[in-house]
Amino acid sequence: MSASRQPTRTELLDWVEKLAFRLSEIGSLPLIAARILGWLMVCDPAEQTADEIAEAIGASRASLSTNLRFLIAIQMVGAVSRPGKRQRYYRIEEDAWEAAIRVKIASLAGFGRMAEDGMALFGAETEKTRRLRMTRDAFDWLQTAFEKAPPPPSHNKER
Numbered sequence: 001m002s003a004s005r006q007p008t009r010t011e012l013l014d015w016v017e018k019l020a021f022r023l024s025e026i027g028s029l030p031l032i033a034a035r036i037l038g039w040l041m042v043c044d045p046a047e048q049t050a051d052e053i054a055e056a057i058g059a060s061r062a063s064l065s066t067n068l069r070f071l072i073a074i075q076m077v078g079a080v081s082r083p084g085k086r087q088r089y090y091r092i093e094e095d096a097w098e099a100a101i102r103v104k105i106a107s108l109a110g111f112g113r114m115a116e117d118g119m120a121l122f123g124a125e126t127e128k129t130r131r132l133r134m135t136r137d138a139f140d141w142l143q144t145a146f147e148k149a150p151p152p153p154s155h156n157k158e159r
Helices: 009-025 031-042 050-057 061-073 096-122 127-148
Strands: 077-081 088-094
Touching: 009 031, 009 050, 031 050, 031 061, 031 077, 031 088, 050 061, 050 088, 061 077, 096 127
Parallel strands: none
Antiparallel strands: 077 088
16 A cells, blocks of 8 residues: 555545546436535545535535535435534445445346336237346346345454
């Protein structure tokens, strides 16, 4: 492993933007929500106020609030309070990415069930049924492979 270094704020924000663009490009998250996640992955301290996040990623307070509510609802981000403070502090959940992957795999498995329903429409073996079966089999394979996969490496280590 290479020696630790302190990236510049520009380097951090460039990385956050690349991550956010990629997450929005694959259709997982709105761009602002992805920027929030990216920032919460690399910020110091790990818990940030809405104002600190908004300033870091250049988001309006309204857009930030909407996207924080969304990220909390999908359990990617958690909010905590501190005694004597009126502000809420936001942090990425420890298992956020594992949970997101599980949701994505479950939604993909739904395509297999839809293909199965499509096969039932045609009954007899046809070219259409064959194509639908290939679709179902691919998504069944994905679901089975995921179910048999070991837990993420971080689950095997002491934190």
